[in-house]
Amino acid sequence: MDVLKLHYPLDNQDRLTNKTVIAMGFFDGFHKGHQAVLQRAKEEAKHQQAKLAVLTYDHHPALVYQKMSAHEKRYLTLMDYKLELFRKFGVDVVLLVNYSYHFQSQSPKMFVQNFLSRFNPVAVVAGFDHTYGGQPEDNMANLPDYANGDFKVITVPAQKLDEEKISSTRIRHELDKGRVEQVNELLGRPFQTRGVIVHGEERGRLLGYPTANVEHSEYQWLPTIGVYVVTVEIGHQKYLGMASIGKNVTFTDNGPMTVEINLIDFHDNIYGEVVRVNWLAHSRDEIKFQTADDLINQMNLDNQLTRHYLKTHPTILN
Structure with missing residues (x-):
């Protein structure tokens, strides 16, 4: 598995020539919801005979736009473990982005040009609530408009357990209550x-x-x-x-x-x-x-x- 560390603005050599399917997300926890996104991307990559790529971030995006407590700055899965989980899942390439103010401040069109199109996607996959910028409109519902038909956009619906969305926030709450059995159900491990x-x-x-x-x-x-x-x-x-x-x-x-x-x-x-x-x-x-x-x-x-x-x-x- 290759890991490309990316910083805005990108260097001209930061690109891929092989066609890819890109799964986007922070993936902290690598829970069943994340796994559903990656599984859908994996299926699409196999169908399109493309490389499976993941676009993710090197730290909490929230660090850019809010003050976080020491507790909030912690992670369910530290980076080395997250990369190991990607590798075991069969990911071919990780696009590891430094999530900075300047990265977040790109327009959606610039994000597509800078961080998607140059990595040759035939499809981009993410969860229904994934955002890729600092504005509310930088969401999956609007991504097809910015893609302009250059690649397929696939949105994965919420995964639920006990009629409640599986999320990293929910897992953190359960850990703070000591309910590790419930956490393991949400993770699938x-x-x-x-x-x-x-x-x-x-x-x-x-x-x-x-x-x-x-x-x-x-x-x-x-x-x-x-x-x-x-x-x-x-x-x-x-x-x-x-x-x-x-x-x-x-x-x-x-x-x-x-x-x-x-x-x-x-x-x-x-x-x-x-x-x-x-x-x-x-x-x-x-x-x-x-x-x-x-x-x-x-x-x-x-x-x-x-x-x-x-x-x-x-x-x-x-």
């Missing part, structure tokens, strides 16, 4: 984050439940504070775990936010490993215990619940 194993306070080891401390990027959207059933991928192997996102409130009132995972029946040294965490189920909220023994008793119950989850979902380690 487990919500996954990636981080490196670092040293922590090692309180878990003293309690009989040693934990792997996973340091995530500050730009990674995580589930809310609580305890979760997870699997952790180390290399090509998956392991069952119980994860805690929290501030260790039993031991301190001002601790930093950490992600700590006790891997069930695992005893290897994995400091420095880059791991992939699949978030499967919410077990409970974070609790401030009066004594360490109370915490150990609860962790024993968490362990039993986690093992039971594996018994009822035996394929999660495959």
Whole structure:
């Protein structure tokens, strides 16, 4: 898969000679709605014997036109993971655009000339609510007028679950509520984050439940504070775990936010490993215990619940 990094104004060499079908979108989360857009583009590319291309952006478009909080600046899928998902889907070319004020300020006609036509599309595909500029009229309904018959415009309708649109906004809301089971239904796969194993306070080891401390990027959207059933991928192997996102409130009132995972029946040294965490189920909220023994008793119950989850979902380690 080729990745072309594009900046407005484009260089003359930024173009493709092979015919393409271009799927447009930010694709944060790569959820079932995004997959429907890409699947339709993939089918069209096969029909037209064209390359499957994706036009996407290097950061939140909203950064250009509004002030965002640190939380809002986070992503469901960081760029490396998003590109991996594109590759696994069968995308041939990613047109990765720096979303700047000047890019956004193009007229729709200029956008078509600069960022579509020079990449030789026979069709352009996007979701019904996709926009490609700073004005309300820069939408899919009006794109055929700007295309002037040079390529086919395909609009994919909303994908729904429980009669509500599947969207990145909905997934972020569910993660902020800790509802990872619902998130996974919207994604069509487990919500996954990636981080490196670092040293922590090692309180878990003293309690009989040693934990792997996973340091995530500050730009990674995580589930809310609580305890979760997870699997952790180390290399090509998956392991069952119980994860805690929290501030260790039993031991301190001002601790930093950490992600700590006790891997069930695992005893290897994995400091420095880059791991992939699949978030499967919410077990409970974070609790401030009066004594360490109370915490150990609860962790024993968490362990039993986690093992039971594996018994009822035996394929999660495959």
